[in-house]
Amino acid sequence: MQVKAEDLADLSLGAVFLATGGGGDPHVPELICSEALKTYGPVDLLAVEDLRDDAHVVSIGGVGAPTVSLEMLPSVDDAANTLKAYEDHVGRKVDAIVSFEIGGANSLIPITAAAGRGLPVVDGDGMGRALPEAQMMTYAIAGVCPSPAVAYDYAGNVTTFTTPDTPTYERHIRAAAMASGGMITTAEHPMTGAELKPAIIPGTVGFSIKLGRALRENRGRADQMLPALQNVFADSVYGECRLLYCGKVSDKATRIIGGYDIGEATLTPFSDEGDALTINIKNEYLVAKLADRVVATVPDLIVIVDYETGTPINAERLRYGQRVAVFAVGCPTFFRTERALKAVAPAAFGFDIPYVPLEDL
C-alpha cells in the first residue's frame, strides 16, 4: 500500500478525529506533505509484520502546545532536516520512519520526512490517538529508550538528548520546545523492527485514511454519521463508538501552562434544558462528565465534531457558540493493560477518578 497526495485530505481528517482535540492542526503540515508527495512520488506504507527485525526505525513528529501550531507554522524542510540531524547524530542511516502519534499533524510529518528520501513509513503509531506526553506513547510503555534523540527548531537549531528514560526526556523536550517558541520537531525513540513490533498500535495510518473517507462521505448527514463511524470502528483496533452528547459550546477556556494547553469546555443542550457536559482538556479532551457523572475518560477517545458537518474540532479551535456532537470511542487494547494504564489512566493526568472502559460506563 502507498500513501499518495490524494489520500492526504482523508488521512488528516481521520487523524484530527483520532487526535481527540489535540495533536496540532494538520492544515499546514498537510500542504507541506502534499507538496512532498507530488515532488517525490507516493510513500510506501509498510505493514509492521513486513518490517525486518534488524531494521533501524525512528519516530518523527512535532512536540509542543497545539495552540502554538496555529501561529508558528512549520517550514517545508523541518521534517527532512530533523531526519538528517538524527542520522548525522547517530552516524547511521534509517531504514523506515514511524509516527509516534497518529492524532493530528503527527500523522503527516513522518510521511513528509520519508518522501524526499524514498523511505517507507510503517503503518501504525505509538498512541493510536493523540496524548500530551512522551511517556504515554506505546513505545515508551513497551520499554523503548527515548534516546539518542534530536530536536530541531524553527531556526534550525539542533539539540540532542541522551536521556535514558522517557519521563525525564519528556521534561527535557518540553523545556526545549518552550525555549524554541513552543514547537519543535523531534526524532526519537529509535527502535529495531523487532522492538517496534510489540510496541506499535498497528494499521493506524491506513485506518485514518478510511476513517477520514467515512467522515467526508457522510459530511452534513448528521443522522448517518454515527452508523458510518460505528461501521468503520467495528473493523479496527479500537472499541465501541458511541454518541455522547449533542449541544452547543457555552464555555471554553484554556491557558498554556508548562507548555501544554490546559483548561475546560462546557457544552449545554441546544434547548438550554438538561444537563451540561464538561470536558477537561490537557492538549486533548481527557474526561467527559454529564452533570457529575463520568461518561468517558482517557485513554478512551473523546471527540468533538461540528454538529452540521461532522468535522472534528481541535481544542484550540473550539469556540463559544459552536454547535457540536461528542463521540466516545474505546481505545486500543494495548492501553487497557495495567502497565499502560499507569501511564495513561485519568490518574496520570491528575484526575482522582478510576479508568472504567467506555463500554462499562
Added chain:
Amino acid sequence: MQVKAEDLADLSLGAVFLATGGGGDPHVPELICSEALKTYGPVDLLAVEDLRDDAHVVSIGGVGAPTVSLEMLPSVDDAANTLKAYEDHVGRKVDAIVSFEIGGANSLIPITAAAGRGLPVVDGDGMGRALPEAQMMTYAIAGVCPSPAVAYDYAGNVTTFTTPDTPTYERHIRAAAMASGGMITTAEHPMTGAELKPAIIPGTVGFSIKLGRALRENRGRADQMLPALQNVFADSVYGECRLLYCGKVSDKATRIIGGYDIGEATLTPFSDEGDALTINIKNEYLVAKLADRVVATVPDLIVIVDYETGTPINAERLRYGQRVAVFAVGCPTFFRTERALKAVAPAAFGFDIPYVPLEDL
C-alpha cells in the same frame, strides 16, 4: 604559576566577592576541587599570552539559579564528565580550559575539570565577576559562537546544542537547567587561543586568590578592610573600590522566576536613622540606590560583606537582620565599550536607567 589545594580557600573567598551576590555557593565545589587537586596534583595556570593561537579551549561551568546550588549539590565527577561529553561530542581533545565566570563556584569548576586530565587552566574568565546570562559574557560580546555546546545534568544526561547565537543559546540552556532541577554543568563557547586572547578578562584567577588573601588577612578588622581592598584593586583590571554603605538587612525577598533568582534587598542604617539602600537582584546585585539616588549599577560590581568579618554574602544567603557593609568596584574596561554595554548595562536587565561609571556617580 600553579593552583594548589591550599590556594582554594582564598580563591573561592575572592571569587565570592567578585560574584556580586550571584555565581552560586562555592563551598561544595571547593571541597570537590580540593579533592581533585590532592589526588592529581596542582593545575597549571596559563597566562593567556602564553596560549598557542591554535589551542582548542573550552569554557566549563555551572548554569542555573544560585539558590538551587544550596540544595542540589554537584557530584564529584560532574566537571570531568562534562569535559568528556564535550570531547566525545566534538570528536577532538581540548588543550586548555577556561572559566566563563570567575564569580562564585564557576571559578573552581574549570580547575576541577582540568585536574584529572593534566590540562592547564587559562588565567582569566569571561565576566570578571558574575552575571546572570550567557550573552553577557565577554566571549559572546567578542563574537565567539556558543556551540558546539554540551550540558550535563545531575543524572548524567547529556544534551548538546548547535545554537549559533548566544541569546538563543542562553534560552535553551536555561530551559535545560530548569528541566534538570535547576542546575546543569555546561561546556560551551569553544575557542581557539587566538579567539580567546581579545575576549578574556585576563588574570582573574590569580587576582581572585590575591583578593581572597586580603579578605582573609583583614577578617574582623573593619577599619582596615577598605584600604586593604583598595590596595588590591589598585593593581588590577578593575577600577576604583568604594565603600557604599554600612547597615543592616531590613528586607530581602527573591523568587525563582524563569530560572533566575529575582528580587530586592533593603538595608537600613544601624541607628535606624538615615536613608535606606535598596539593591535590585537578578542572581547578582545589579543596582544600588540610596533613597532615590543611584549609587552603583551593573556592570560595576556591588558587593555585600558581613560587617564584622568582611566575608562576602551571596544573595541566596542574605537574610533579615544581617549587619553588612556594601562595596562598589569599577568593572574591567572591556565592559565599558558601547558594544559590551548593550549586553550588560542596566537597560539589558530591564532597568530604565543609564549606566554611569562608578567614579562619575
